[in-house]
Amino acid sequence: MIVTLTPNPSLDRALDVDRLVPGEVLRADAVHVHPGGKGINVTRALVRHGVASRAVLPAGGADGARLVELLASQGVPALAVPVAGDTRTNITIAERSGATTKVNAPGPALAPGEVTALLDALAAVLDEGARGLVAAGSLPAGAGDDLFVRVAALAAQRSVPFALDTSGDPLACAARAGVLDLLKPNDEELAALVGRELVTVGDVVDAAREVIAAGTAHVLVSLGAHGALLVTEHSSWWAGGTPLVPLSTVGAGDMTLAGFLSADGSAADRLRTAVAWGRAAVRMPGTAVPDPSAIDTAAVRVVEAPDPRLTPKEL
Ligand SMILES: Nc1ncnc2c1ncn2[C@@H]1O[C@H](COP(=O)(O)OP(=O)(O)O)[C@@H](O)[C@H]1O
Numbered sequence: 001m002i003v004t005l006t007p008n009p010s011l012d013r014a015l016d017v018d019r020l021v022p023g024e025v026l027r028a029d030a031v032h033v034h035p036g037g038k039g040i041n042v043t044r045a046l047v048r049h050g051v052a053s054r055a056v057l058p059a060g061g062a063d064g065a066r067l068v069e070l071l072a073s074q075g076v077p078a079l080a081v082p083v084a085g086d087t088r089t090n091i092t093i094a095e096r097s098g099a100t101t102k103v104n105a106p107g108p109a110l111a112p113g114e115v116t117a118l119l120d121a122l123a124a125v126l127d128e129g130a131r132g133l134v135a136a137g138s139l140p141a142g143a144g145d146d147l148f149v150r151v152a153a154l155a156a157q158r159s160v161p162f163a164l165d166t167s168g169d170p171l172a173c174a175a176r177a178g179v180l181d182l183l184k185p186n187d188e189e190l191a192a193l194v195g196r197e198l199v200t201v202g203d204v205v206d207a208a209r210e211v212i213a214a215g216t217a218h219v220l221v222s223l224g225a226h227g228a229l230l231v232t233e234h235s236s237w238w239a240g241g242t243p244l245v246p247l248s249t250v251g252a253g254d255m256t257l258a259g260f261l262s263a264d265g266s267a268a269d270r271l272r273t274a275v276a277w278g279r280a281a282v283r284m285p286g287t288a289v290p291d292p293s294a295i296d297t298a299a300v301r302v303v304e305a306p307d308p309r310l311t312p313k314e315l
């Protein structure tokens, strides 16, 4: 069982438009509503691919109830901790060209007792038996920037490998504490973490190794259209495929992480699976999870020790 924690879940609403014109009234061709939030998406993806997983999340208000209902109706195992605030809705505007614009709401603040209840619920689910824990997404106000450090301690006490996908101060706090088996930033999040621009593959690998030196075992850096890099203390691999026109890139990073966690085998094979899952995700509208039949691992090329002088685009 892989347990996920999403401290700031969302209802994801995606509106398909021909072209986004700022300041104009636009008519959407279609609207997609999906359960959202990074850990929840990881659980949705794993379950769809037959890997046992359970999502732990706070939920409140009408949108929180809708989120819980959607998860139940889609057969996604979840433990929702009731909170007073209203669960947020995040909006995606997907253009025909493949460009995606996203507006994420801040989400409801958590009271101290709600944070404790969420961590207690997580500990109880971990005690039922877990082979991995994923914590992912932004933190709501009130959670404290060190929430993921507290979560890592729960995982460490139970010898459960801990993977994290977050950004900003919560990422910096957890990376500094060095308590992670796997960190999954995208290249922009990694650049913000190390405080410099990452232009070449070598720049990305060096930045990942800084994180590794602080105590993280694996760094999986997603590079959008240019695939992903997996970096360990002594090795690195890149994987990617031919260009494609995405329908929606929302949730692609979460699919990538889920793919990596779902796979057995060598690091290179796990990276290949991760990228194949990410590529399948961008072919789906909104935050929809692709079917196992949509995963094309054969279309993904893996390079061991990629040339550090190249930019990701040149790989
Ligand atoms: N435009 C795209 N074309 C092809 N694959 C993409 C595209 N955008 C994302 N992907 C795939 O999805 C993965 C995750 O995307 P990325 O945007 O890096 O993640 P995040 O959503 O975390 O920012 C990438 O590693 C890649 O495999």
Ligand SMILES: O=P(O)(O)OC[C@H]1O[C@](O)(COP(=O)(O)O)[C@@H](O)[C@@H]1O
Pocket (backbone or CB within 6 Å): 008, 010, 012, 035, 036, 037, 038, 039, 041, 090, 104, 136, 137, 138, 139, 249, 250, 251, 252, 253, 254, 255, 287
């Ligand atoms: O918690 P954050 O950083 O606001 O992100 C939440 C959003 O991220 C998503 O999980 C998608 O994540 P990715 O596109 O990074 O895979 C959406 O479902 C959700 O709306």
